[in-house]
Amino acid sequence: MKNSRNDVPEAIGLDIGTSRIVSAERNSGDNKFSAQLNAFVTIPYSKITASTLKREQVPHSVSDGQIAVYGNESARMADLLGREIRRPMTRGVLNAGEPDSLAQIEEIVESVLGKASDKSPKVCFSIPAPPMGYEENLTYHEATIRQILSKLGYNDVRSINEGLAVIYGELEDSNYTGVGISCGGGLCNVALAYMSVPVLSFSIPKGGDFIDTSAASVTGELINRVRLAKEEHFHFNGHFTDKIQQAISVYYDDVIHSIVNALKDAFMNTRSVPKMGRPVPLVLSGGGALPGGFRDRFEKVLREASLPLAISEVRLAPEPLYSTAKGALIAALTE
Amino acid sequence: MERTFKPPGGLTRALVEWRAGQIADPVARLRFLRHSVGDRAIFKPADLWSRIPKRTYAVFGAALFLIPVVTIGDAGRFFRRGGITQAHSTARAVTDATKPAVWLVENGERYEVWSNGLRIERRTEIASEPRAYLAFPAGKEDHGSPEPRTQPAGIVYHTTESHQAPFEESQRNRLTLIGESLLSFVREQKAYNYVVDRFGRVFRIVKETDVAYHAGHSIWGDDRASYVNLNDSFLGVAVEGQSQPAEGASPANPAQIHALRILTEMLRARYHIPPGNCITHAQVSVSPVTRLVSYHTDWAAHFPYAELGLPDNYSIPLPSMARFGFGYDPGLQKLSGGSFWQGLLHTEERVRQDASAHGTTIPRYRETLLERYRQLLNQVKAKSQTSQEKAG
Numbered sequence: 001m002k003n004s005r006n007d008v009p010e011a012i013g014l015d016i017g018t019s020r021i022v023s024a025e026r027n028s029g030d031n032k033f034s035a036q037l038n039a040f041v042t043i044p045y046s047k048i049t050a051s052t053l054k055r056e057q058v059p060h061s062v063s064d065g066q067i068a069v070y071g072n073e074s075a076r077m078a079d080l081l082g083r084e085i086r087r088p089m090t091r092g093v094l095n096a097g098e099p100d101s102l103a104q105i106e107e108i109v110e111s112v113l114g115k116a117s118d119k120s121p122k123v124c125f126s127i128p129a130p131p132m133g134y135e136e137n138l139t140y141h142e143a144t145i146r147q148i149l150s151k152l153g154y155n156d157v158r159s160i161n162e163g164l165a166v167i168y169g170e171l172e173d174s175n176y177t178g179v180g181i182s183c184g185g186g187l188c189n190v191a192l193a194y195m196s197v198p199v200l201s202f203s204i205p206k207g208g209d210f211i212d213t214s215a216a217s218v219t220g221e222l223i224n225r226v227r228l229a230k231e232e233h234f235h236f237n238g239h240f241t242d243k244i245q246q247a248i249s250v251y252y253d254d255v256i257h258s259i260v261n262a263l264k265d266a267f268m269n270t271r272s273v274p275k276m277g278r279p280v281p282l283v284l285s286g287g288g289a290l291p292g293g294f295r296d297r298f299e300k301v302l303r304e305a306s307l308p309l310a311i312s313e314v315r316l317a318p319e320p321l322y323s324t325a326k327g328a329l330i331a332a333l334t335e
Numbered sequence: 336m337e338r339t340f341k342p343p344g345g346l347t348r349a350l351v352e353w354r355a356g357q358i359a360d361p362v363a364r365l366r367f368l369r370h371s372v373g374d375r376a377i378f379k380p381a382d383l384w385s386r387i388p389k390r391t392y393a394v395f396g397a398a399l400f401l402i403p404v405v406t407i408g409d410a411g412r413f414f415r416r417g418g419i420t421q422a423h424s425t426a427r428a429v430t431d432a433t434k435p436a437v438w439l440v441e442n443g444e445r446y447e448v449w450s451n452g453l454r455i456e457r458r459t460e461i462a463s464e465p466r467a468y469l470a471f472p473a474g475k476e477d478h479g480s481p482e483p484r485t486q487p488a489g490i491v492y493h494t495t496e497s498h499q500a501p502f503e504e505s506q507r508n509r510l511t512l513i514g515e516s517l518l519s520f521v522r523e524q525k526a527y528n529y530v531v532d533r534f535g536r537v538f539r540i541v542k543e544t545d546v547a548y549h550a551g552h553s554i555w556g557d558d559r560a561s562y563v564n565l566n567d568s569f570l571g572v573a574v575e576g577q578s579q580p581a582e583g584a585s586p587a588n589p590a591q592i593h594a595l596r597i598l599t600e601m602l603r604a605r606y607h608i609p610p611g612n613c614i615t616h617a618q619v620s621v622s623p624v625t626r627l628v629s630y631h632t633d634w635a636a637h638f639p640y641a642e643l644g645l646p647d648n649y650s651i652p653l654p655s656m657a658r659f660g661f662g663y664d665p666g667l668q669k670l671s672g673g674s675f676w677q678g679l680l681h682t683e684e685r686v687r688q689d690a691s692a693h694g695t696t697i698p699r700y701r702e703t704l705l706e707r708y709r710q711l712l713n714q715v716k717a718k719s720q721t722s723q724e725k726a727g
Contacts, residue, residue, distance in 0.1 A: 168365060172365075175364070176364075176368060195351065195352065195372050196368035196372070197372055277348070330361055330362055330365055333362040334366040
């Protein structure tokens with residue numbers, strides 16, 4: 001856990017995702033990433049438990065007779081205790097149904113960033129796009145994240161659309177022209193940019209959590225177990241002997257089809273899509289893009305859909321978990 | 336979320352994309368694009384083309400014709416520093432006709448790149464006192480309220496009058512060594528805001544927002560105001576070189592003239608500097624002791640006004656004479672070129688007419704003007720002292 005930091009990076013990019021909070025920092029020309037699960041699990045307070053956690057340096061906080069273990073250790077702890085992890089965010093924004101969301105997300109952000117020293121670097125954090133067809137109000141979510149950062153001493157703060165951040169992070173070679181998709185825990189964020197200018201962006205309310213919840217409900221497993229199975233073992237190969245893997249495959253396919261259909265609708269119904277002049281690349285990122293074979297599966301569905309916008313290639317970001325944070329960092333550095 | 340976005344037209348798009356492709360650093364590339372067509376763009380992309388006057392179409396067209404015949408490396412240099420030969424005449428035509436906006440493309444720690452190809456080396460950049468000065472209203476210098484300002488009102492061009500080696504390839508190491516030594520010296524002295532070295536590289540010495548000690552006792556004036564002691568009010572730009580007025584040659588080589596042109600373009604665009612306020616040290620320098628102009632004589636002749644896209648400012652009557660009663664040494668005729676000498680003669684005639692209009696003799700009228708200068712000088716000194724006390 002970080003407390004007050006001595007180093008002052010030039011800028012920080014922060015991916016505030018439903019599933020993970022990832023920071024990217026530029027220091028002396030090098031990018032450095034740090035990530036924590038955006039989750040926590042609570043256990044009843046006891047002195048022994050508290051001192052064990054402290055000794056093992058497991059990030060936790062104590063409040064109202066409860067110990068909240070947050071960040072990366074929360075998943076392992078939840079698995080050990082046979083409990084579900086709790087999420088400060090849902091569907092890309094703060095979880096209104098989680099009473100401890102503010103306190104816990106504050107802890108997690110601090111564990112990733114630490115408190116700012118006297119000289120505050122520029123920080124750019126990601127915000128989701130509203131679901132397609134909706135003008136969702138993100139004001140509260142965005143203002144709360146700003147408040148949290150301000151409380152930690154970061155005063156030069158701005159936000160960036162998550163899909164656009166993926167484009168800034170991965171599509172430098174096409175002059176930041178193309179489609180960026182972040183397959184996150186709560187949402188899949190999609191953006192199209194033309195020479196760095198965001199042309200359209202939207203999200204679909206399906207992501208890793210949708211796959212986990214749906215697969216858990218049909219298999220009778222704990223959601224957390226499904227999530228671990230998905231992250232550790234799942235890959236697209238078209239043949240599953242394991243029931244959980246097979247269920248995950250079904251719902252993954254559903255997510256991919258939802259993204260492609262939404263893309264097709266967006267391009268067909270949006271007047272503002274400029275003539276690109278040439279096919280544009282599409283980049284996949286986020287934790288949802290990690291399973292082996294995901295890129296191939298996505299491309300197959302995409303080619304079958306015959307989008308009105310010509311796609312030159314479908315590529316997987318080299319480090320899918322860090323794309324949004326990296327793009328946010330680049331955006332911060334250009335300020 | 337849908338945004339209304341009209342992409343730039345084919346030609347603009349091609350140029351912007353091509354230029355962006357030359358920028359290796361992803362941050363600098365994104366910054367360039369955001370400033371060119373993105374959220375930081377000065378013009379909406381769709382408006383960009385329509386804002387360019389018709390006559391510059393030909394210039395853009397000519398530039399495009401050049402692209403395929405140069406190598407990528409050459410082309411990169413063309414955009415970064417501007418072409419010295421081919422681009423020179425075209426860019427001058429643009430300057431004269433349209434006064435194009437010049438904007439920052441890359442803002443790195445060690446250098447800046449501007450949209451007209453100007454590259455500014457920043458490794459020599461230092462701070463000094465913040466710029467703050469009084470502009471005395473023209474025609475009401477001794478009874479109007481001076482206007483406090485912080486933006487540069489103009490540019491004074493200098494030569495460094497430093498030691499020179501022959502400009503030959505065999506002298507490369509010596510030229511470099513002398514140049515570095517000069518940069519170190521002017522940095523220590525905070526002597527100029529910019530130095531253009533013999534290879535045409537532009538070094539920022541003192542930040543534009545701060546005062547460089549380049550002009551000493553000096554005077555200039557425009558339609559709006561008179562300026563006394565131009566360190567505070569004018570930017571100092573020096574060319575590494577020695578004045579050689581007797582030999583009839585410019586102290587600046589073609590690379591330096593090119594650099595001066597694009598630097599002047601940038602500074603004029605950035606601070607809205609009128610062409611008449613881009614003048615040489617010899618034109619502004621005065622000696623309060625001898626009461627004569629041109630105490631310093633750098634650029635008393637051969638300043639390449641035309642090549643910089645400026646009018647022949649040598650012919651402007653000197654405000655130091657017309658407004659403040661300074662005289663000139665007849666020996667200046669030998670030192671300066673014809674146009675500067677003509678400017679002096681025009682000024683002398685104007686002083687004669689003004690004295691007559693005031694019903695007094697020329698010597699008495701000059702005494703009145705010199706007294707005006709002393710009063711203004713006292714105000715300037717008092718302000719400078721107050722600023723220093725505040726800073727201290």
